Amino acid sequence: MVKKAIWKSCLFLVIIGTILAAFSPLFTYKIDHRGKLLQGLYKSDDTYDVVLMGSSHMNGGIDPNVLWHEYGISSFNYATGGQPIDVTYYLLKEVLKKHKNPLVVVDVYYLGMTDPYGVSGFVSNALDNVHFSLNKVQAIHNCVPFDERLFYYFPMLKYHFRWSSLTQKDFTYDSASVYYAKGFGAGTSHYGKQDISYANTQKKDAIPPKTLSYLNKIIGLSKKENFPLLLINLPCDYTDSNKEDGWVNDCEAMFNTVADVAEKNGVAFLDLCDRMDEIGLDFSQDMNNAGHLNIWGAVKTSDYLGKYLKENYSLSDHRSESAYAQWNEDYKKSQAASVAGG
Amino acid sequence: MSFTSIQFLIFFPAVTILYFVIPQKARWAWLLAASYYFFMSWNPYYAILLAVSTVVTWTSGLLIGREDLRKRPNTVRRKKIWVALSVFVNIGILVVFKYLDFFCGLYAEILHIFGISAQAVQFDLLLPVGISFYTFQALSYTVDVYRGDIKPEKNLGKYALFVSFFPQLVAGPIEKSKDLLPQFDEVHTFDYDRARKGLLLMLWGYFQKTAVADRLATLVNTVYNSPQKYSGLEVAVATVFFAFQIYCDFAGYSNIAIGAAQVMGFRLTKNFDKPYFSKSIKEFWRRWHITLGAWFRDYLYIPLGGNRCSKWRHCLNLMIVFAVCGLWHGAAMTFVIWGLLHGVYQVIGLLTRPAKQRAEQKLGIRENSFPVRLYRAAATFVLVDFAWIFFRANSLWDATVLIGNLFRFNPAALWNGSLFSLGLAAPDFWAALLGIAAVTAADLLSRRRDLRQSLLNRGPVCRWAVYIAGTMVILIFGIYGPLQSPSQFIYFQF
Numbered sequence: 112m113v114k115k116a117i118w119k120s121c122l123f124l125v126i127i128g129t130i131l132a133a134f135s136p137l138f139t140y141k142i143d144h145r146g147k148l149l150q151g152l153y154k155s156d157d158t159y160d161v162v163l164m165g166s167s168h169m170n171g172g173i174d175p176n177v178l179w180h181e182y183g184i185s186s187f188n189y190a191t192g193g194q195p196i197d198v199t200y201y202l203l204k205e206v207l208k209k210h211k212n213p214l215v216v217v218d219v220y221y222l223g224m225t226d227p228y229g230v231s232g233f234v235s236n237a238l239d240n241v242h243f244s245l246n247k248v249q250a251i252h253n254c255v256p257f258d259e260r261l262f263y264y265f266p267m268l269k270y271h272f273r274w275s276s277l278t279q280k281d282f283t284y285d286s287a288s289v290y291y292a293k294g295f296g297a298g299t300s301h302y303g304k305q306d307i308s309y310a311n312t313q314k315k316d317a318i319p320p321k322t323l324s325y326l327n328k329i330i331g332l333s334k335k336e337n338f339p340l341l342l343i344n345l346p347c348d349y350t351d352s353n354k355e356d357g358w359v360n361d362c363e364a365m366f367n368t369v370a371d372v373a374e375k376n377g378v379a380f381l382d383l384c385d386r387m388d389e390i391g392l393d394f395s396q397d398m399n400n401a402g403h404l405n406i407w408g409a410v411k412t413s414d415y416l417g418k419y420l421k422e423n424y425s426l427s428d429h430r431s432e433s434a435y436a437q438w439n440e441d442y443k444k445s446q447a448a449s450v451a452g453g
Numbered sequence: 454m455s456f457t458s459i460q461f462l463i464f465f466p467a468v469t470i471l472y473f474v475i476p477q478k479a480r481w482a483w484l485l486a487a488s489y490y491f492f493m494s495w496n497p498y499y500a501i502l503l504a505v506s507t508v509v510t511w512t513s514g515l516l517i518g519r520e521d522l523r524k525r526p527n528t529v530r531r532k533k534i535w536v537a538l539s540v541f542v543n544i545g546i547l548v549v550f551k552y553l554d555f556f557c558g559l560y561a562e563i564l565h566i567f568g569i570s571a572q573a574v575q576f577d578l579l580l581p582v583g584i585s586f587y588t589f590q591a592l593s594y595t596v597d598v599y600r601g602d603i604k605p606e607k608n609l610g611k612y613a614l615f616v617s618f619f620p621q622l623v624a625g626p627i628e629k630s631k632d633l634l635p636q637f638d639e640v641h642t643f644d645y646d647r648a649r650k651g652l653l654l655m656l657w658g659y660f661q662k663t664a665v666a667d668r669l670a671t672l673v674n675t676v677y678n679s680p681q682k683y684s685g686l687e688v689a690v691a692t693v694f695f696a697f698q699i700y701c702d703f704a705g706y707s708n709i710a711i712g713a714a715q716v717m718g719f720r721l722t723k724n725f726d727k728p729y730f731s732k733s734i735k736e737f738w739r740r741w742h743i744t745l746g747a748w749f750r751d752y753l754y755i756p757l758g759g760n761r762c763s764k765w766r767h768c769l770n771l772m773i774v775f776a777v778c779g780l781w782h783g784a785a786m787t788f789v790i791w792g793l794l795h796g797v798y799q800v801i802g803l804l805t806r807p808a809k810q811r812a813e814q815k816l817g818i819r820e821n822s823f824p825v826r827l828y829r830a831a832a833t834f835v836l837v838d839f840a841w842i843f844f845r846a847n848s849l850w851d852a853t854v855l856i857g858n859l860f861r862f863n864p865a866a867l868w869n870g871s872l873f874s875l876g877l878a879a880p881d882f883w884a885a886l887l888g889i890a891a892v893t894a895a896d897l898l899s900r901r902r903d904l905r906q907s908l909l910n911r912g913p914v915c916r917w918a919v920y921i922a923g924t925m926v927i928l929i930f931g932i933y934g935p936l937q938s939p940s941q942f943i944y945f946q947f
Contacts, residue, residue, distance in 0.1 A: 112645050259935055
């Protein structure tokens, strides 16, 4: 009797779980983050020499199409808005399943987060688009509070209320339509103010324990999987971040500690906040807001980074290769989209 | 830990499986530990109050029992003292935690009427969930022992389990000791059919709560939180929606509680029996919150004299019982008015009954004819729903505004789309109406047959189709999850 009940209960749960898993893609929001992750992680057959990881700073800061057009570097931007560093670690592991030994560029802005977990919506934008695997289970277990985990295993439970607002796009969504941007997406506003937070300080502040542990995990992964790692901090006015709850109080001082950790581990760290003059950035005109570059700032910064990568790493120029013929078209399309947006 | 939380969906199967695995001797202790854990998950300090009520009523039972054994000359007087002490302590705790601010405010207002200026003292004590439920259940034990309906329970642990049994701890059904206490000595083996029935009832409860009540709540909250903004049809729709919201919310909780207990082998008392099909207010109170109605009947109405007294005393008894019933629901004048309104309905029904019967006889109206039954059910619903305005309104002033606005006729709301701007867009509004229709249809069908048994008699394909479809309906149409705001069960606050 008990065995029968247990067997039937398990069967019932498996059926419900299968239905939820099958319908979760339908209910998940069809935003660009979904399109780019599905393409970059699973659907595209392109090989990337450089993978760009991190938060919105990276998402809107480095344009793979510029790296391609100016230097022939094949790259993809996997960054998503508000992505905590622990999510970045598991997303990187997912990327490495398909792309072996690329140069990994990690945006370290989210090392400043002191909260144990990121904002649910931001974490969802990344993890909901990762296929089910042991890596996803570990990501959910470590990046999501206990009482929300079920909603990440079965995103339909989170988005079920969309039953009344599903559109044709939800049924026929084609992630390939956003691939041309290679994961990049920046705003077209002008911040209009100067950076008031920058200070050439020698002060050092601790990296919060959880984010430090994930920084060490990323460094450990680079040694274990034998890929070159570049830590990067993109231009930002820290004034609001320093005041924010759940964030370190002195970002500049924390990044000095990041530099020490990188040096100690033999990892490169490029703090672009210290190099805005070299890049030629006009903070008021090239930023979308206090924390994010706009498309004009992103072109300058991407160009600077491409040059840095070419000088410091052995990266092939793929522009004449037939396998990348489509990339020139994608560049044109991205320029057209930028012009339209701007 | 709410029944609709993920924690409960892990807690309940874990507690149930272990309940059947561990030896019979230890089962009550396991349930007691699980029940206190369940209760303490809201606030660990609540457990102190629960334990005090438990120890006081248990001790009173033992002392009353001892008086019976000794048979001394003034036994009855001594027994009454123990009952009075138990009532004093338990009602005292209830008053301090639930009514102190209300009574202080009332006192200040009365002084103000007489021209004396006084500032009401506010204590703002945190109201422990379910305090009114477990206090009434514990008090009934003291009175039952006094009346000789049950022998005193010697095992404090088992008695503590009676007061704290987790399925019905925070919102009932309020069980009588003679019904529930002996069940903790029964040997429960796992019964597959019983478990299926229990789980089906829980599934229905979850549907009522998450898919119907919480969806209706969105529109109700919009209108009732800004009463001056809405009129006529909007207020009427919100008030009808509230009638079904509170029914589905509370009956949903009761069904989950009864179903969960049934899976483990316990029989809890039915708490709702198609209340909106009642043909009189008197009948409504036999069908709505049945265990609370029974409590007031046995421990207040009958001791006051019930109906075995003069007509005027009978009317007074009814008004007292319903005033207290209103106050039991909440420390606010809105609840008292709601209770008194039900008292007035009953008194008017009582006083006009002879005239009504004479008129029916003269006009040749057959009491059992369908049109008469339909008219009576509709009239009863209108009266009950009107009273719900006071129950749901945030203040007496809001209630009067809503009633005033109810009669500002605005039929254009039917076609100008304003009904879809009250928090529920058109698809959700229709889903809400479908939910009401489903609950009403289930009530209607269950008058003639046991729906759960009918389903279980069907073949496996039909059964499994219903299990899976029912679960998916809850998962898709339910209000839950991090991106929606599910409501707390309404009766938790009482």
